[in-house]
Amino acid sequence: MSTSYHHGNLPTVLREHAAALLAEQGLATFSLREVARRAGVSHAAPAHHFGSVGGLLTAVAAEGFRLLVAACTDALDAAGPDPDARFSAIGHAYVALWRTNPGHCQVMFRYDVVDYHDDDLHHWSDEAYALLATTTRAVVGEIDDRAAHRSALLWWSTVHGLTQLETSFATVSTEVAGQPEPATTDELVEEFAAMVLHGIERGRSRQRRDP
The missing domain is CATH 1.10.10.60 (Homeodomain-like)
Structure with missing residues (x-):
């Protein structure tokens, strides 16, 4: 031994x-x-x-969220002050974490096997969400807390879903003119971010036209 x-x-x-x-x-x-x-x-x-097993898995999950906070912080620093670039960067950071730390990611959202009342897990998961919420609010603009929360969850859910698909498939199939064309998860994250940002800008344009 x-x-x-x-x-x-x-x-x-x-x-x-x-x-x-x-x-x-x-x-x-x-x-x-x-x-x-x-x-x-x-x-x-x-x-x-x-x-117990649950105690060790909880510690792994807490470490996963700590790594996510570090990855997102680095990505946001690299993206600079532009809100749109930061919005996209935090999505890519999430995808990268799943690729580099698949073991941690298996238990980060498993309420059935980890203790979400654990202080470390609670702290780091809150920190991760705070980064996401702040980044999302910066691009969405002046909205109430409920709308900001829903916008952050929409972005998180979409990127999380793409990482789950990548776990099963090397690429995600998209339909272009009736023909399947492979797309990487990073490409889809970028495209979805662009769609969201375009929609936000259209909404702002309507508000400017119809005060």
């Missing part, structure tokens, strides 16, 4: 192995014993640090 992990970093090591196991095999065969085996520690170590 390996003794290379001291007490301070073992939880991190266990989370990493748990995420890798989820990416490889999914939830169906996930077990604390297999995580411990991969980490080279006692089979009781994961339960000691996380309490």
Whole structure:
């Protein structure tokens, strides 16, 4: 049995192995014993640090949202101050997270297996949504909180749905003049962002014409 992990970093090591196991095999065969085996520690170590399978999965989900916040923050910084560019960038950041961290993403929205009352998970999921809501409000403009919330959910749901399709298919088929033409998830994110922004601009134009 390996003794290379001291007490301070073992939880991190266990989370990493748990995420890798989820990416490889999914939830169906996930077990604390297999995580411990991969980490080279006692089979009781994961339960000691996380309490249960649910506790470890909750920690992985919280880490996933932390990574999402970091990815979105970096993408927004790179996009600069333009609201339209930031709106598109946050969608691409979400897609990229699913590609680079599939294990985390498998449990981030699984209310049936994680504890959403957990402080870390609650904090990082709120931070992720706050970034999305702020970015969406910047392009939608002066609207009430309910409308802003619905707009953010629409953008999130669309991008999330595209990532789910990409999980099953390398490309998403679109119909062009009756012929199927493959489109990447990134292309569809960009096209949907353009559609939303175009619709917003049309609405503003109507408001200017009919005050």
